[in-house]
Amino acid sequence: MNYPLHLAILVLLWGYIYTSWSLMGRLGLVSFGHGAFMGIGAYTVVMLWNHFGLSPWLGAIAAFVFSAVVAIVIGWPCFRFRIVGHYFALVTLALSEVTRLIFIAARDHTGGSLGATPNGALVDGTSASLWALQFSSKLPWLLIVTALWLFGLWVWRQVDRSMGRLALQAISEEEEAAASIGIHVTRAKLRITIISALMTCAGGILYAQYQLYVNPDTVSGIAISLQMVFGVIAGGMFVMLGPTVGAAFTLLLAEGLRLAFGNRYPALDATIYGVMLVLFIIYMPKGILGAALEGWKAARRRKAAPA
Amino acid sequence: MLLVDGLTKSFDGFLAVKNVSFEVAEGEILGLIGPNGSGKSTTFNLIAGALKPTAGSVRFRGAEIGGLPAYRVAHAGIGRTHQIPKPFRKLSLVDNVALAAFYGANETISREEAYRRAKDTLALVGIVSTDVQKLGAAGLKKLELARALATQPKLLLADESLGGLDHGEMEQAAELLAAIRGKRGITIVWVEHIMGVLMRVVDRCVVLDHGEVIARGRPAEVARDPKVIEVYLGTDAPEVQAATHARRQ
Numbered sequence: 241m242n243y244p245l246h247l248a249i250l251v252l253l254w255g256y257i258y259t260s261w262s263l264m265g266r267l268g269l270v271s272f273g274h275g276a277f278m279g280i281g282a283y284t285v286v287m288l289w290n291h292f293g294l295s296p297w298l299g300a301i302a303a304f305v306f307s308a309v310v311a312i313v314i315g316w317p318c319f320r321f322r323i324v325g326h327y328f329a330l331v332t333l334a335l336s337e338v339t340r341l342i343f344i345a346a347r348d349h350t351g352g353s354l355g356a357t358p359n360g361a362l363v364d365g366t367s368a369s370l371w372a373l374q375f376s377s378k379l380p381w382l383l384i385v386t387a388l389w390l391f392g393l394w395v396w397r398q399v400d401r402s403m404g405r406l407a408l409q410a411i412s413e414e415e416e417a418a419a420s421i422g423i424h425v426t427r428a429k430l431r432i433t434i435i436s437a438l439m440t441c442a443g444g445i446l447y448a449q450y451q452l453y454v455n456p457d458t459v460s461g462i463a464i465s466l467q468m469v470f471g472v473i474a475g476g477m478f479v480m481l482g483p484t485v486g487a488a489f490t491l492l493l494a495e496g497l498r499l500a501f502g503n504r505y506p507a508l509d510a511t512i513y514g515v516m517l518v519l520f521i522i523y524m525p526k527g528i529l530g531a532a533l534e535g536w537k538a539a540r541r542r543k544a545a546p547a
Numbered sequence: 548m549l550l551v552d553g554l555t556k557s558f559d560g561f562l563a564v565k566n567v568s569f570e571v572a573e574g575e576i577l578g579l580i581g582p583n584g585s586g587k588s589t590t591f592n593l594i595a596g597a598l599k600p601t602a603g604s605v606r607f608r609g610a611e612i613g614g615l616p617a618y619r620v621a622h623a624g625i626g627r628t629h630q631i632p633k634p635f636r637k638l639s640l641v642d643n644v645a646l647a648a649f650y651g652a653n654e655t656i657s658r659e660e661a662y663r664r665a666k667d668t669l670a671l672v673g674i675v676s677t678d679v680q681k682l683g684a685a686g687l688k689k690l691e692l693a694r695a696l697a698t699q700p701k702l703l704l705a706d707e708s709l710g711g712l713d714h715g716e717m718e719q720a721a722e723l724l725a726a727i728r729g730k731r732g733i734t735i736v737w738v739e740h741i742m743g744v745l746m747r748v749v750d751r752c753v754v755l756d757h758g759e760v761i762a763r764g765r766p767a768e769v770a771r772d773p774k775v776i777e778v779y780l781g782t783d784a785p786e787v788q789a790a791t792h793a794r795r796q
Binding site: 406407409414416417418419420422423425 | 595596597616617618621622626627629633634635636637638642643645646647649650651652658661694695697698
């Protein structure tokens with residue numbers, strides 16, 4: 241029973257993180273740096289807990305502040321000086337790698353590339369500590385990540401229905417024209433970036449607490465950032481449940497490959513990801529869910545109007 | 548209403564606009580004309596905040612706006628159109644205009660109010676299509692105009708509203724600008740390199756050549772000015788004469 245539960249938790253958690261990424265990704269701000277925000281969330285909370293005994297709830301506040309500062313320091317100059325498209329992707333790509341390298345370099349405190357484990361709070365047979373955000377059973381985690389995932393979908397819907405979403409779409413098409421009708425381009429971009437970064441940071445915090453382990457490679461760096469981009473493209477970034485479908489797809493693919501081939505071909509999943517990413521971008525740019533919904537709508541139209 | 552004083556713009560040492568000064572009175576339509584490359588569009592972009600002036604000042608209703616970013620110029624009450632239309636193609640027609648109404652107003656308005664203003668404005672400029680993708684050259688120019696007007700400007704900067712239009716469409720566009728001034732009391736600065744149709748509608752002209760003002764005054768005076776005739780010689784000169792003649796009758 242634990243394994244399906246584990247998969248469900250991961251799908252929902254990654255679904256939430258991909259949804260957070262898509263909030264800006266689908267509006268023309270394609271970030272390859274979200275691994276940084278996930279890593280900041282994971283590491284800040286675990287380090288404050290291990291070194292100062294600070295509860296993850298308080299550590300989360302520090303992590304949010306930290307993420308917001310990084311989002312502004314990176315985002316503001318990019319948006320102010322109109323670094324868009326590929327250049328924005330490159331700047332953010334550097335951000336995720338720099339973050340990973342910092343975690344490794346600070347090995348005296350972070351455990352370096354071996355990672356770190358939060359000090360256990362479940363002693364003397366206790367099975368749950370809300371204060372330490374540690375639970376020995378998976379059920380509380382399922383509830384927590386479900387709530388978080390629903391929150392992510394709610395934010396998506398709020399953004400989707402706002403004038404701000406139209407403004408960002410307008411900016412992604414014609415930035416100068418958008419400014420000429422009174423849209424504060426830098427502020428509009430920065431706002432959605434901060435929302436997306438903070439949500440991703442929250443995902444990183446819970447991921448670390450759930451796994452009870454942080455590692456520079458699994459919570460930050462290029463690999464994780466690319467995984468988000470690929471997952472979202474596979475699922476579909478323009479529909480609300482697309483990122484979640486992408487999370488389910490990538491996770492089941494990785495698990496399937498692992499079950500089928502074990503550890504015989506360690507880079508096999510990455511290779512298949514790469515090939516599939518290219519195929520998706522060329523043949524299914526709207527993703528699995530986007531394409532499925534489109535096909536379904538087309539079928540309905542044909543049914544409604546038989547020629 | 549608008550006071551441009553000593554406006555200068557240098558691109559890596561090339562002076563695109565040299566010490567340009569002119570004034571726009573409330574309620575008038577001013578034609579800013581000149582051949583291609585004369586600095587009209589640069590002057591226009593300097594006023595609209597798309598470019599930062601190298602020197603000089605732009606005062607609008609008593610406040611300095613030179614060098615302000617474009618969105619603040621919009622909030623100050625200046626709307627602009629683009630020479631090459633820049634529609635938001637992924638948005639619906641009404642969304643295009645409602646965005647301008649929502650973000651361009653110098654006040655906080657509700658979404659409903661923004662959409663109401665957008666529909667009014669679309670009706671004013673007379674766009675019948677509902678799909679941005681289906682708009683032709685004239686329709687896209689009208690959309691530019693609608694978007695600028697939806698921000699409820701006191702001053703409208705119209706950039707080459709006639710470019711790419713056939714003769715009938717030009718006449719319609721000119722009438723539309725005149726009607727906008729009449730109905731909404733909006734002051735207009737109209738940039739154009741084609742003189743013909745414009746000369747019948749504008750109250751005054753400022754003529755630019757090589758980044759400098761070479762003539763200013765009422766259309767009939769400007770059209771007789773030897774310097775202007777020289778600049779336009781062989782291109783629009785006979786058309787200018789015909790246009791001013793038509794106006795006198």
